Amino acid sequence: xxxxxxxxxxxxxxxxxxxxxxxxxxxxxxxxxxxxxxxxxxxxxxxxxxxxxxxxxxxxxxxxxxxxxxxxxxxxxxxxxxxxxxxxxxxxxxxxxxxxxxxxxxxxxxxxxxxxxxxxxxxxxxxxxxxxxxxxxxxxxxxxxxxxxxxxxxxxxxxxxxxxxxxxxxxxxxxxxxxxxxxxxxxxxxxxxxxxxxxxxxxxxxxxxxxxxxxxxxxxxxxxxxxxxxxxxxxxxxxxxxxxxxxxxxxxxxxxxxxxxxxxxxxxxxxxx
Numbered sequence: 130x131x132x133x134x135x136x137x138x139x140x141x142x143x144x145x146x147x148x149x150x151x152x153x154x155x156x157x158x159x160x161x162x163x164x165x166x167x168x169x170x171x172x173x174x175x176x177x178x179x180x181x182x183x184x185x186x187x188x189x190x191x192x193x194x195x196x197x198x199x200x201x202x203x204x205x206x207x208x209x210x211x212x213x214x215x216x217x218x219x220x221x222x223x224x225x226x227x228x229x230x231x232x233x234x235x236x237x238x239x240x241x242x243x244x245x246x247x248x249x250x251x252x253x254x255x256x257x258x259x260x261x262x263x264x265x266x267x268x269x270x271x272x273x274x275x276x277x278x279x280x281x282x283x284x285x286x287x288x289x290x291x292x293x294x295x296x297x298x299x300x301x302x303x304x305x306x307x308x309x310x311x312x313x314x315x316x317x318x319x320x321x322x323x324x325x326x327x328x329x330x331x332x333x334x335x336x337x338x339x340x341x342x343x344x345x346x347x348x349x350x351x352x353x354x355x356x357x358x359x360x361x362x363x364x365x366x367x368x369x370x371x372x373x374x375x376x377x378x379x380x381x382x383x384x385x386x387x388x389x390x391x392x393x394x395x396x397x398x399x400x401x402x
Contacts, residue, residue, distance in 0.1 A: 132160035149184035
């Protein structure tokens with residue numbers, strides 16, 4: 130509370146640390162705002178610093194969104210490409226979307242958004258392909274196997290949500306995230322309406338791919354239409370890919386399942402297709 134009335138650059142690192150604590154977060158944000166440009170610079174440095182606790186970094190994007198600053202927009206947008214943590218990327222996208230709501234004239238680099246969009250789309254397909262491989266080949270009742278499949282499903286859902294948020298940033302006059310929400314609803318009319326709007330919004334190539342992803346098809350049919358069904362790996366290959374995944378949680382669980390099946394030399398008949 131004192132820092133709100135006594136702006137001091139020396140307090141910025143401590144205030145950023147306080148973002149990790151729910152009971153202090155709003156007060157810390159208020160105090161950071163009183164430091165204006167110095168706070169934006171410090172937040173930008175902290176966002177890209179792996180030494181800063183992840184619990185604090187995950188709240189930096191929305192803190193930066195409180196500043197009416199082109200530099201804050203630049204920092205957030207630049208961080209989209211470099212950030213490794215999926216939750217931080219998600220928070221960055223939400224922060225940029227909220228800044229667009231506040232300033233409808235805000236525009237982003239179209240070429241870079243195109244690159245990020247296609248990379249996210251590839252990630253959705255990759256997660257689906259590997260999960261289908263696990264479900265097809267790893268039929269043993271194993272808590273580890275079930276946890277890995279559930280994690281990949283969750284990550285695919287999050288990547289799909291990020292895809293819609295990226296597409297919303299590409300569109301200068303339309304936020305596409307409500308379409309994603311409509312596609313998740315149980316009401317068939319809401320899903321159909323969202324698909325119809327989506328079909329008339331995007332360019333041809335991306336539109337066709339996205340419509341396949343959100344359609345109510347079997348996943349092997351989706352992969353076939355996306356040209357990825359021929360690349361379904363064996364169980365060993367899928368687990369080896371997942372052991373090198375960028376997600377630490379995926380790497381850990383996939384590594385554990387790999388040890389269960391292969392490292393002990395006990396290959397279960399009928400499971401390791």
